[in-house]
Amino acid sequence: MSRLVLLLLLSASACAPGLIDGPVADTARAIAKEVDEARLYADVVSLAGLHASDTRVDCAALNSTADTWCNLSNATARRFVEERFRSLGLSPEFDTADTHPATSNVLVELRGTSKPDEVILLGAHFDAFFMGADDNSSGVAVMLEVARLLATRPLARTVRFVGFDFEEIGLIGSTRHVKARSRPKVSLVLDCVGYSDSAKGSQGSLPGFPTPSAGDFLAAIANDVSRPRVEEVLQVVKGQQTPAVLAIIAPGLGAGPLSGNLMRSDHAPFWLAGESAVFFTDTANFRNPNYHTRSDVPDTLSQAFLAGVARATAMSVVAWGDAP
Amino acid sequence: MKGLLLCAALASSPAAAEASLRSRVTVGLESLGAISLTSARTQGGIGGGAHAAFAFDAHWLAYARAAWLFGLGSHTLLRVGGGWQREGVWRPLLHGGVVLGLGGALDFSVGDRPPSRAPTLGVVLGAALLRFQVEGVTVSALELEAGLSTELIALGPRATLTLLSLGVCLGL
Numbered sequence: 198m199s200r201l202v203l204l205l206l207l208s209a210s211a212c213a214p215g216l217i218d219g220p221v222a223d224t225a226r227a228i229a230k231e232v233d234e235a236r237l238y239a240d241v242v243s244l245a246g247l248h249a250s251d252t253r254v255d256c257a258a259l260n261s262t263a264d265t266w267c268n269l270s271n272a273t274a275r276r277f278v279e280e281r282f283r284s285l286g287l288s289p290e291f292d293t294a295d296t297h298p299a300t301s302n303v304l305v306e307l308r309g310t311s312k313p314d315e316v317i318l319l320g321a322h323f324d325a326f327f328m329g330a331d332d333n334s335s336g337v338a339v340m341l342e343v344a345r346l347l348a349t350r351p352l353a354r355t356v357r358f359v360g361f362d363f364e365e366i367g368l369i370g371s372t373r374h375v376k377a378r379s380r381p382k383v384s385l386v387l388d389c390v391g392y393s394d395s396a397k398g399s400q401g402s403l404p405g406f407p408t409p410s411a412g413d414f415l416a417a418i419a420n421d422v423s424r425p426r427v428e429e430v431l432q433v434v435k436g437q438q439t440p441a442v443l444a445i446i447a448p449g450l451g452a453g454p455l456s457g458n459l460m461r462s463d464h465a466p467f468w469l470a471g472e473s474a475v476f477f478t479d480t481a482n483f484r485n486p487n488y489h490t491r492s493d494v495p496d497t498l499s500q501a502f503l504a505g506v507a508r509a510t511a512m513s514v515v516a517w518g519d520a521p
Numbered sequence: 522m523k524g525l526l527l528c529a530a531l532a533s534s535p536a537a538a539e540a541s542l543r544s545r546v547t548v549g550l551e552s553l554g555a556i557s558l559t560s561a562r563t564q565g566g567i568g569g570g571a572h573a574a575f576a577f578d579a580h581w582l583a584y585a586r587a588a589w590l591f592g593l594g595s596h597t598l599l600r601v602g603g604g605w606q607r608e609g610v611w612r613p614l615l616h617g618g619v620v621l622g623l624g625g626a627l628d629f630s631v632g633d634r635p636p637s638r639a640p641t642l643g644v645v646l647g648a649a650l651l652r653f654q655v656e657g658v659t660v661s662a663l664e665l666e667a668g669l670s671t672e673l674i675a676l677g678p679r680a681t682l683t684l685l686s687l688g689v690c691l692g693l
Contacts, residue, residue, distance in 0.1 A: 448594025448625030
Protein backbone atom coordinates (compact mmCIF):
# COMPACT_ATOMS: atom_id res chain seq x y z
CA MET A 198 0.00 0.00 0.00
CA SER A 199 2.77 2.41 0.92
CA ARG A 200 4.43 1.72 -2.42
CA LEU A 201 1.18 2.50 -4.19
CA VAL A 202 0.84 5.79 -2.33
CA LEU A 203 4.46 6.68 -3.08
CA LEU A 204 3.97 5.87 -6.75
CA LEU A 205 0.88 8.03 -6.89
CA LEU A 206 2.61 10.94 -5.20
CA LEU A 207 5.53 10.68 -7.59
CA SER A 208 3.22 10.55 -10.60
CA ALA A 209 1.37 13.59 -9.23
CA SER A 210 4.55 15.57 -9.03
CA ALA A 211 5.59 14.36 -12.48
CA CYS A 212 2.43 16.02 -13.80
CA ALA A 213 3.56 19.40 -12.49
CA PRO A 214 2.27 22.42 -14.40
CA GLY A 215 4.00 23.75 -17.44
CA LEU A 216 6.06 26.59 -16.09
CA ILE A 217 6.02 30.06 -17.55
CA ASP A 218 9.68 30.93 -17.68
CA GLY A 219 11.27 34.12 -16.35
CA PRO A 220 11.46 36.34 -19.45
CA VAL A 221 7.91 35.48 -20.51
CA ALA A 222 6.59 36.24 -17.04
CA ASP A 223 8.58 39.46 -16.93
CA THR A 224 7.13 40.58 -20.25
CA ALA A 225 3.61 39.66 -19.16
CA ARG A 226 3.97 41.62 -15.94
CA ALA A 227 5.45 44.64 -17.70
CA ILE A 228 2.57 44.80 -20.17
CA ALA A 229 0.02 44.36 -17.39
CA LYS A 230 1.38 47.42 -15.63
CA GLU A 231 0.12 49.51 -18.54
CA VAL A 232 -3.53 48.81 -17.69
CA ASP A 233 -5.32 52.15 -17.59
CA GLU A 234 -7.82 52.04 -14.73
CA ALA A 235 -9.61 55.23 -15.72
CA ARG A 236 -10.05 54.13 -19.33
CA LEU A 237 -11.28 50.75 -18.20
CA TYR A 238 -13.95 52.21 -15.97
CA ALA A 239 -14.92 54.77 -18.61
CA ASP A 240 -15.59 51.87 -20.99
CA VAL A 241 -17.84 50.23 -18.42
CA VAL A 242 -19.77 53.48 -18.04
CA SER A 243 -20.08 53.84 -21.80
CA LEU A 244 -21.25 50.26 -22.31
CA ALA A 245 -23.74 50.44 -19.46
CA GLY A 246 -25.10 53.68 -20.87
CA LEU A 247 -25.52 52.09 -24.27
CA HIS A 248 -27.41 49.15 -22.78
CA ALA A 249 -29.68 51.56 -20.92
CA SER A 250 -30.72 53.25 -24.15
CA ASP A 251 -30.55 50.30 -26.51
CA THR A 252 -33.50 48.70 -28.24
CA ARG A 253 -34.59 45.68 -26.24
CA VAL A 254 -34.71 42.17 -27.58
CA ASP A 255 -38.26 41.06 -28.36
CA CYS A 256 -39.00 39.17 -25.16
CA ALA A 257 -42.29 37.83 -26.49
CA ALA A 258 -40.27 35.99 -29.11
CA LEU A 259 -38.32 34.45 -26.24
CA ASN A 260 -41.63 33.24 -24.80
CA SER A 261 -41.15 35.37 -21.75
CA THR A 262 -42.53 38.71 -20.74
CA ALA A 263 -40.72 38.78 -17.41
CA ASP A 264 -39.11 42.11 -16.60
CA THR A 265 -35.59 40.71 -16.87
CA TRP A 266 -36.05 39.16 -20.29
CA CYS A 267 -37.76 42.29 -21.60
CA ASN A 268 -34.64 44.30 -20.69
CA LEU A 269 -32.04 42.37 -22.63
CA SER A 270 -30.01 44.24 -25.23
CA ASN A 271 -26.99 43.60 -27.42
CA ALA A 272 -26.87 45.74 -30.59
CA THR A 273 -25.21 48.97 -29.52
CA ALA A 274 -22.75 47.20 -27.25
CA ARG A 275 -21.67 45.07 -30.21
CA ARG A 276 -21.23 48.26 -32.25
CA PHE A 277 -19.11 49.72 -29.44
CA VAL A 278 -16.84 46.66 -29.50
CA GLU A 279 -16.61 46.80 -33.29
CA GLU A 280 -15.70 50.49 -33.30
CA ARG A 281 -13.11 50.03 -30.60
CA PHE A 282 -11.46 47.24 -32.58
CA ARG A 283 -11.41 49.49 -35.65
CA SER A 284 -9.91 52.35 -33.64
CA LEU A 285 -7.06 50.00 -32.73
CA GLY A 286 -6.39 49.44 -36.42
CA LEU A 287 -7.98 46.00 -36.44
CA SER A 288 -10.58 44.61 -38.84
CA PRO A 289 -13.44 42.96 -36.97
CA GLU A 290 -15.38 40.05 -38.43
CA PHE A 291 -18.95 39.04 -37.76
CA ASP A 292 -20.50 35.61 -37.94
CA THR A 293 -24.18 36.42 -38.11
CA ALA A 294 -26.68 33.58 -38.04
CA ASP A 295 -30.42 33.43 -37.59
CA THR A 296 -30.59 31.51 -34.35
CA HIS A 297 -33.97 32.97 -33.30
CA PRO A 298 -33.07 35.55 -32.27
CA ALA A 299 -30.20 36.19 -34.66
CA THR A 300 -26.73 36.17 -33.11
CA SER A 301 -23.60 37.87 -34.32
CA ASN A 302 -20.32 37.45 -32.52
CA VAL A 303 -17.69 40.11 -33.25
CA LEU A 304 -14.06 39.05 -33.38
CA VAL A 305 -10.57 40.09 -34.39
CA GLU A 306 -7.26 38.30 -34.50
CA LEU A 307 -3.79 39.60 -33.78
CA ARG A 308 -1.62 37.29 -35.85
CA GLY A 309 1.17 35.56 -33.99
CA THR A 310 4.76 36.21 -34.99
CA SER A 311 6.21 32.71 -34.75
CA LYS A 312 3.28 30.37 -34.02
CA PRO A 313 0.40 32.00 -35.88
CA ASP A 314 -1.59 28.76 -36.15
CA GLU A 315 -1.82 28.48 -32.39
CA VAL A 316 -4.58 30.70 -31.04
CA ILE A 317 -5.16 32.18 -27.60
CA LEU A 318 -8.77 33.33 -27.27
CA LEU A 319 -9.98 36.09 -24.97
CA GLY A 320 -13.75 36.49 -24.90
CA ALA A 321 -16.58 38.24 -23.12
CA HIS A 322 -20.28 38.42 -23.90
CA PHE A 323 -21.64 41.85 -24.74
CA ASP A 324 -25.37 41.22 -24.31
CA ALA A 325 -26.76 42.34 -20.97
CA PHE A 326 -29.88 42.71 -18.87
CA PHE A 327 -30.71 46.31 -17.90
CA MET A 328 -27.45 48.34 -17.80
CA GLY A 329 -25.36 45.24 -17.17
CA ALA A 330 -22.42 47.04 -15.59
CA ASP A 331 -20.96 43.98 -13.91
CA ASP A 332 -22.70 41.47 -16.18
CA ASN A 333 -20.98 41.93 -18.53
CA SER A 334 -19.80 45.41 -19.43
CA SER A 335 -16.97 44.77 -16.98
CA GLY A 336 -15.78 41.72 -18.92
CA VAL A 337 -16.08 43.49 -22.28
CA ALA A 338 -14.12 46.48 -20.97
CA VAL A 339 -11.30 44.21 -19.75
CA MET A 340 -11.19 42.43 -23.09
CA LEU A 341 -10.96 45.77 -24.93
CA GLU A 342 -8.24 47.00 -22.58
CA VAL A 343 -6.12 43.91 -23.24
CA ALA A 344 -6.74 44.33 -26.97
CA ARG A 345 -5.46 47.89 -26.66
CA LEU A 346 -2.33 46.73 -24.85
CA LEU A 347 -1.55 44.07 -27.44
CA ALA A 348 -2.68 45.77 -30.65
CA THR A 349 0.78 47.11 -31.43
CA ARG A 350 2.66 44.35 -29.67
CA PRO A 351 2.03 40.96 -31.32
CA LEU A 352 2.79 37.81 -29.37
CA ALA A 353 4.30 34.55 -30.61
CA ARG A 354 0.84 33.01 -30.88
CA THR A 355 -2.24 34.53 -32.49
CA VAL A 356 -4.61 36.22 -30.04
CA ARG A 357 -8.29 36.15 -30.93
CA PHE A 358 -10.61 38.59 -29.18
CA VAL A 359 -14.28 37.63 -29.31
CA GLY A 360 -17.35 39.52 -28.20
CA PHE A 361 -19.87 36.73 -27.69
CA ASP A 362 -23.52 37.37 -28.44
CA PHE A 363 -26.45 36.17 -26.37
CA GLU A 364 -24.70 34.40 -23.56
CA GLU A 365 -27.72 35.23 -21.44
CA ILE A 366 -30.15 33.29 -23.60
CA GLY A 367 -28.10 30.11 -23.44
CA LEU A 368 -24.48 30.59 -24.51
CA ILE A 369 -25.63 30.83 -28.13
CA GLY A 370 -22.78 32.90 -29.52
CA SER A 371 -20.01 30.93 -27.87
CA THR A 372 -21.58 27.60 -28.79
CA ARG A 373 -21.71 28.69 -32.42
CA HIS A 374 -18.14 29.91 -32.23
CA VAL A 375 -16.87 26.59 -30.86
CA LYS A 376 -18.63 24.71 -33.64
CA ALA A 377 -17.55 26.98 -36.48
CA ARG A 378 -14.03 28.18 -35.75
CA SER A 379 -10.63 26.58 -35.39
CA ARG A 380 -10.08 25.52 -31.84
CA PRO A 381 -7.89 27.76 -29.70
CA LYS A 382 -5.00 26.37 -27.72
CA VAL A 383 -6.54 27.96 -24.67
CA SER A 384 -9.48 30.30 -24.09
CA LEU A 385 -10.03 32.82 -21.32
CA VAL A 386 -13.60 33.93 -20.76
CA LEU A 387 -14.52 36.98 -18.70
CA ASP A 388 -17.97 37.31 -17.17
CA CYS A 389 -18.84 39.57 -14.21
CA VAL A 390 -15.40 40.79 -13.19
CA GLY A 391 -16.02 44.16 -11.54
CA TYR A 392 -17.81 43.65 -8.23
CA SER A 393 -15.86 43.35 -5.00
CA ASP A 394 -16.82 43.54 -1.34
CA SER A 395 -14.23 43.02 1.36
CA ALA A 396 -16.80 42.77 4.17
CA LYS A 397 -16.91 39.41 5.91
CA GLY A 398 -19.96 37.45 4.91
CA SER A 399 -20.26 39.21 1.56
CA GLN A 400 -19.33 36.09 -0.39
CA GLY A 401 -22.02 33.49 -0.93
CA SER A 402 -21.23 29.91 -1.73
CA LEU A 403 -22.56 26.42 -2.10
CA PRO A 404 -21.98 23.30 -0.02
CA GLY A 405 -18.62 21.84 -0.91
CA PHE A 406 -17.19 25.17 -2.05
CA PRO A 407 -14.85 26.45 0.68
CA THR A 408 -14.73 30.02 -0.61
CA PRO A 409 -13.45 32.88 1.55
CA SER A 410 -15.99 34.86 3.55
CA ALA A 411 -15.08 38.17 1.94
CA GLY A 412 -16.03 38.68 -1.70
CA ASP A 413 -12.87 40.39 -2.88
CA PHE A 414 -11.12 37.57 -4.74
CA LEU A 415 -11.08 36.69 -8.42
CA ALA A 416 -12.27 33.17 -9.17
CA ALA A 417 -10.27 31.43 -11.89
CA ILE A 418 -12.30 28.39 -12.84
CA ALA A 419 -11.03 25.49 -14.89
CA ASN A 420 -11.71 21.83 -15.47
CA ASP A 421 -9.26 18.94 -15.53
CA VAL A 422 -8.31 19.71 -19.14
CA SER A 423 -7.47 23.33 -18.38
CA ARG A 424 -5.94 22.73 -14.94
CA PRO A 425 -2.37 23.45 -16.16
CA ARG A 426 -3.49 26.79 -17.56
CA VAL A 427 -4.91 27.89 -14.20
CA GLU A 428 -1.70 26.80 -12.52
CA GLU A 429 0.12 29.10 -14.94
CA VAL A 430 -2.26 31.94 -14.08
CA LEU A 431 -1.45 31.50 -10.39
CA GLN A 432 2.22 31.46 -11.21
CA VAL A 433 2.30 34.58 -13.35
CA VAL A 434 0.09 36.74 -11.08
CA LYS A 435 1.90 35.77 -7.90
CA GLY A 436 3.03 38.89 -6.07
CA GLN A 437 1.49 41.19 -8.66
CA GLN A 438 -1.10 43.92 -8.27
CA THR A 439 -4.18 41.78 -8.79
CA PRO A 440 -6.99 40.58 -6.56
CA ALA A 441 -6.27 37.34 -4.74
CA VAL A 442 -6.95 34.54 -7.20
CA LEU A 443 -8.94 31.53 -6.07
CA ALA A 444 -8.44 28.67 -8.51
CA ILE A 445 -11.30 26.21 -8.72
CA ILE A 446 -10.89 23.00 -10.71
CA ALA A 447 -13.99 21.11 -11.73
CA PRO A 448 -13.56 17.37 -12.21
CA GLY A 449 -13.50 15.89 -15.69
CA LEU A 450 -15.05 18.13 -18.31
CA GLY A 451 -16.87 20.00 -15.53
CA ALA A 452 -20.29 18.75 -16.51
CA GLY A 453 -21.06 16.78 -13.37
CA PRO A 454 -24.34 17.31 -11.54
CA LEU A 455 -22.69 18.87 -8.49
CA SER A 456 -20.40 21.24 -10.37
CA GLY A 457 -22.94 22.66 -12.80
CA ASN A 458 -22.68 26.15 -11.30
CA LEU A 459 -19.14 26.32 -12.66
CA MET A 460 -20.46 26.10 -16.24
CA ARG A 461 -22.64 29.16 -16.33
CA SER A 462 -20.80 31.18 -18.95
CA ASP A 463 -19.20 31.08 -22.38
CA HIS A 464 -16.35 28.81 -21.36
CA ALA A 465 -18.81 25.91 -21.04
CA PRO A 466 -19.08 25.12 -24.78
CA PHE A 467 -15.28 24.92 -24.90
CA TRP A 468 -15.23 22.55 -21.95
CA LEU A 469 -17.90 20.35 -23.47
CA ALA A 470 -15.87 20.19 -26.69
CA GLY A 471 -12.90 18.96 -24.68
CA GLU A 472 -11.03 22.22 -25.13
CA SER A 473 -8.91 24.10 -22.63
CA ALA A 474 -10.74 27.14 -21.23
CA VAL A 475 -10.42 29.23 -18.10
CA PHE A 476 -13.16 31.40 -16.66
CA PHE A 477 -12.50 34.60 -14.69
CA THR A 478 -15.40 35.86 -12.58
CA ASP A 479 -16.31 37.71 -9.42
CA THR A 480 -18.81 34.85 -8.94
CA ALA A 481 -21.82 36.95 -10.06
CA ASN A 482 -24.91 36.34 -7.93
CA PHE A 483 -22.89 34.58 -5.24
CA ARG A 484 -21.46 38.01 -4.42
CA ASN A 485 -23.22 40.76 -6.33
CA PRO A 486 -26.74 41.55 -5.05
CA ASN A 487 -27.39 43.57 -8.22
CA TYR A 488 -27.02 40.58 -10.51
CA HIS A 489 -29.60 40.70 -13.33
CA THR A 490 -31.41 43.68 -11.81
CA ARG A 491 -31.85 47.35 -12.62
CA SER A 492 -29.29 48.17 -9.95
CA ASP A 493 -26.39 46.56 -11.85
CA VAL A 494 -24.93 50.01 -12.55
CA PRO A 495 -21.33 51.25 -12.81
CA ASP A 496 -21.35 52.96 -9.42
CA THR A 497 -21.61 49.59 -7.70
CA LEU A 498 -18.34 48.33 -9.17
CA SER A 499 -14.83 48.58 -7.78
CA GLN A 500 -12.50 50.32 -10.22
CA ALA A 501 -9.43 48.97 -8.43
CA PHE A 502 -10.75 45.40 -8.54
CA LEU A 503 -11.61 45.76 -12.22
CA ALA A 504 -8.13 47.06 -13.00
CA GLY A 505 -6.61 44.19 -11.04
CA VAL A 506 -8.62 41.70 -13.08
CA ALA A 507 -7.45 43.42 -16.26
CA ARG A 508 -3.84 43.01 -15.12
CA ALA A 509 -4.39 39.33 -14.32
CA THR A 510 -6.05 38.88 -17.72
CA ALA A 511 -3.26 40.65 -19.58
CA MET A 512 -0.59 38.63 -17.77
CA SER A 513 -2.36 35.36 -18.51
CA VAL A 514 -2.88 36.09 -22.22
CA VAL A 515 0.69 37.30 -22.71
CA ALA A 516 2.13 34.35 -20.80
CA TRP A 517 0.16 31.85 -22.86
CA GLY A 518 0.80 33.76 -26.06
CA ASP A 519 4.56 33.94 -25.63
CA ALA A 520 5.24 30.71 -23.73
CA PRO A 521 7.82 28.45 -25.43
CA MET B 522 -24.64 -22.57 12.11
CA LYS B 523 -21.86 -24.37 10.26
CA GLY B 524 -21.11 -21.41 7.98
CA LEU B 525 -21.03 -19.05 10.89
CA LEU B 526 -18.56 -21.23 12.72
CA LEU B 527 -16.33 -21.62 9.68
CA CYS B 528 -16.24 -17.93 8.99
CA ALA B 529 -15.93 -16.95 12.57
CA ALA B 530 -13.31 -19.23 14.00
CA LEU B 531 -10.06 -21.00 13.21
CA ALA B 532 -10.42 -24.56 12.06
CA SER B 533 -8.77 -26.97 14.43
CA SER B 534 -8.01 -29.89 12.10
CA PRO B 535 -4.81 -29.79 10.00
CA ALA B 536 -6.61 -31.81 7.34
CA ALA B 537 -9.01 -29.01 6.95
CA ALA B 538 -6.29 -26.42 6.42
CA GLU B 539 -7.30 -25.45 2.90
CA ALA B 540 -10.97 -25.33 3.75
CA SER B 541 -10.05 -23.40 6.85
CA LEU B 542 -8.24 -20.74 4.84
CA ARG B 543 -11.21 -20.30 2.56
CA SER B 544 -13.48 -20.23 5.55
CA ARG B 545 -11.68 -17.19 6.88
CA VAL B 546 -12.39 -15.10 3.77
CA THR B 547 -15.56 -13.18 3.14
CA VAL B 548 -16.24 -11.30 -0.10
CA GLY B 549 -19.15 -9.08 -0.92
CA LEU B 550 -20.70 -6.03 -2.49
CA GLU B 551 -21.87 -2.75 -1.01
CA SER B 552 -23.60 0.50 -1.85
CA LEU B 553 -22.31 3.66 -0.26
CA GLY B 554 -21.85 7.40 -0.27
CA ALA B 555 -18.72 9.25 0.80
CA ILE B 556 -17.56 12.81 1.25
CA SER B 557 -14.21 14.39 2.02
CA LEU B 558 -14.05 18.12 2.75
CA THR B 559 -10.92 20.21 3.12
CA SER B 560 -10.23 23.80 2.16
CA ALA B 561 -8.32 22.50 -0.86
CA ARG B 562 -10.57 19.71 -2.08
CA THR B 563 -14.12 18.43 -2.04
CA GLN B 564 -14.38 14.84 -3.11
CA GLY B 565 -17.43 12.68 -2.84
CA GLY B 566 -20.28 10.86 -4.43
CA ILE B 567 -22.44 7.82 -4.30
CA GLY B 568 -21.89 4.44 -5.86
CA GLY B 569 -20.99 0.88 -5.21
CA GLY B 570 -18.06 -1.32 -4.46
CA ALA B 571 -16.67 -4.66 -3.46
CA HIS B 572 -14.93 -5.85 -0.34
CA ALA B 573 -12.97 -8.74 1.03
CA ALA B 574 -12.26 -9.56 4.66
CA PHE B 575 -9.97 -12.07 6.31
CA ALA B 576 -10.86 -13.33 9.80
CA PHE B 577 -7.89 -14.05 12.07
CA ASP B 578 -10.18 -15.55 14.66
CA ALA B 579 -13.77 -15.23 15.82
CA HIS B 580 -13.33 -11.54 16.58
CA TRP B 581 -10.49 -9.93 14.68
CA LEU B 582 -10.45 -9.31 10.96
CA ALA B 583 -8.71 -7.31 8.27
CA TYR B 584 -10.45 -5.91 5.22
CA ALA B 585 -9.87 -4.32 1.85
CA ARG B 586 -12.60 -2.38 0.10
CA ALA B 587 -12.78 -0.75 -3.31
CA ALA B 588 -15.61 1.53 -4.38
CA TRP B 589 -16.45 3.61 -7.42
CA LEU B 590 -18.33 6.80 -6.68
CA PHE B 591 -20.02 9.38 -8.90
CA GLY B 592 -21.15 12.90 -8.16
CA LEU B 593 -18.21 15.26 -8.28
CA GLY B 594 -16.80 13.56 -11.32
CA SER B 595 -15.99 9.93 -10.62
CA HIS B 596 -13.42 8.60 -8.26
CA THR B 597 -12.14 5.38 -6.80
CA LEU B 598 -12.08 4.87 -3.07
CA LEU B 599 -9.68 2.27 -1.71
CA ARG B 600 -9.83 1.35 1.97
CA VAL B 601 -7.84 -1.12 4.04
CA GLY B 602 -8.06 -1.70 7.74
CA GLY B 603 -9.00 -4.01 10.51
CA GLY B 604 -11.49 -4.37 13.28
CA TRP B 605 -13.21 -6.30 15.99
CA GLN B 606 -16.54 -8.03 15.65
CA ARG B 607 -18.84 -9.57 18.18
CA GLU B 608 -19.47 -13.28 17.96
CA GLY B 609 -23.01 -14.40 17.24
CA VAL B 610 -25.79 -13.65 14.79
CA TRP B 611 -25.70 -9.98 15.67
CA ARG B 612 -22.12 -9.14 14.76
CA PRO B 613 -21.47 -5.43 15.18
CA LEU B 614 -18.06 -4.43 13.88
CA LEU B 615 -15.80 -1.66 15.10
CA HIS B 616 -12.95 -0.89 12.76
CA GLY B 617 -10.30 1.55 11.67
CA GLY B 618 -8.29 1.99 8.54
CA VAL B 619 -6.71 4.14 5.92
CA VAL B 620 -8.34 5.54 2.80
CA LEU B 621 -7.07 6.48 -0.62
CA GLY B 622 -9.25 8.55 -2.95
CA LEU B 623 -8.24 8.64 -6.62
CA GLY B 624 -9.86 10.64 -9.39
CA GLY B 625 -12.46 13.36 -9.71
CA ALA B 626 -12.79 16.12 -7.16
CA LEU B 627 -13.37 19.82 -6.86
CA ASP B 628 -9.94 21.28 -6.22
CA PHE B 629 -9.15 24.73 -4.85
CA SER B 630 -6.05 26.82 -4.49
CA VAL B 631 -5.16 27.81 -0.95
CA GLY B 632 -3.29 31.07 -0.71
CA ASP B 633 -0.48 30.91 -3.25
CA ARG B 634 -0.56 27.13 -3.39
CA PRO B 635 -2.07 25.73 -6.58
CA PRO B 636 -4.73 23.06 -6.36
CA SER B 637 -3.31 19.73 -5.28
CA ARG B 638 -2.66 16.95 -7.77
CA ALA B 639 -2.04 14.39 -5.06
CA PRO B 640 -4.59 11.69 -4.22
CA THR B 641 -6.76 12.09 -1.17
CA LEU B 642 -5.44 10.27 1.88
CA GLY B 643 -7.40 9.60 5.03
CA VAL B 644 -7.68 7.73 8.28
CA VAL B 645 -11.03 6.60 9.58
CA LEU B 646 -12.82 4.88 12.40
CA GLY B 647 -16.06 3.09 11.71
CA ALA B 648 -18.94 1.26 13.31
CA ALA B 649 -21.28 -1.25 11.71
CA LEU B 650 -23.91 -1.69 14.38
CA LEU B 651 -26.66 -3.14 12.20
CA ARG B 652 -24.56 -6.08 11.10
CA PHE B 653 -25.71 -9.67 11.16
CA GLN B 654 -24.32 -13.01 10.06
CA VAL B 655 -26.31 -16.14 9.42
CA GLU B 656 -25.00 -19.29 7.77
CA GLY B 657 -21.91 -17.48 6.46
CA VAL B 658 -23.88 -14.63 4.93
CA THR B 659 -23.20 -11.22 6.39
CA VAL B 660 -25.63 -8.32 6.03
CA SER B 661 -24.83 -4.86 7.26
CA ALA B 662 -26.83 -1.66 6.96
CA LEU B 663 -26.10 2.00 7.66
CA GLU B 664 -22.47 1.51 8.52
CA LEU B 665 -20.88 4.82 9.42
CA GLU B 666 -17.24 5.72 9.04
CA ALA B 667 -15.67 9.06 9.95
CA GLY B 668 -12.17 10.45 10.04
CA LEU B 669 -9.73 12.90 8.58
CA SER B 670 -8.64 13.59 5.02
CA THR B 671 -5.85 15.42 3.31
CA GLU B 672 -4.59 16.07 -0.20
CA LEU B 673 -1.25 17.18 1.25
CA ILE B 674 -2.33 20.82 1.49
CA ALA B 675 -5.17 20.98 4.00
CA LEU B 676 -6.80 18.73 6.55
CA GLY B 677 -10.51 18.18 6.91
CA PRO B 678 -13.23 15.75 7.83
CA ARG B 679 -14.34 12.78 5.82
CA ALA B 680 -17.26 10.40 6.21
CA THR B 681 -18.63 7.34 4.51
CA LEU B 682 -22.08 5.86 4.90
CA THR B 683 -22.41 2.31 3.65
CA LEU B 684 -26.07 1.91 3.00
CA LEU B 685 -26.09 -1.83 2.52
CA SER B 686 -23.37 -4.43 2.47
CA LEU B 687 -23.72 -8.10 1.62
CA GLY B 688 -20.93 -10.60 2.18
CA VAL B 689 -20.55 -14.32 1.67
CA CYS B 690 -18.02 -16.59 3.32
CA LEU B 691 -15.95 -18.42 0.72
CA GLY B 692 -16.04 -21.51 2.90
CA LEU B 693 -19.76 -21.95 2.55
